[in-house]
Amino acid sequence: MSQAHLSAHPWCEVCGGLAEMVHHRVEHRGNAELMWDADNLASLCHRCHRVHHAVGGVGVRREVR
Numbered sequence: 001m002s003q004a005h006l007s008a009h010p011w012c013e014v015c016g017g018l019a020e021m022v023h024h025r026v027e028h029r030g031n032a033e034l035m036w037d038a039d040n041l042a043s044l045c046h047r048c049h050r051v052h053h054a055v056g057g058v059g060v061r062r063e064v065r
Contacts, residue, residue, distance in 0.1 A: 019043030
């Protein structure tokens with residue numbers, strides 16, 4: 001699923017650079033619905049992913065449905 005998401009969304013949602021990983025907008029914590037929900041995925045570059053976790057998730061979160 002990650003490669004398919006990156007193929008469809010190749011640019012980092014934060015900085016616009018080349019995305020290198022797929023991030024869950026809302027942590028799934030074992031919840032299969034959140035884990036496999038395509039709307040819960042965000043394409044990020046490594047730098048923005050590191051920053052996202054360092055500052056507590058600023059930039060790519062969405063509310064839980």
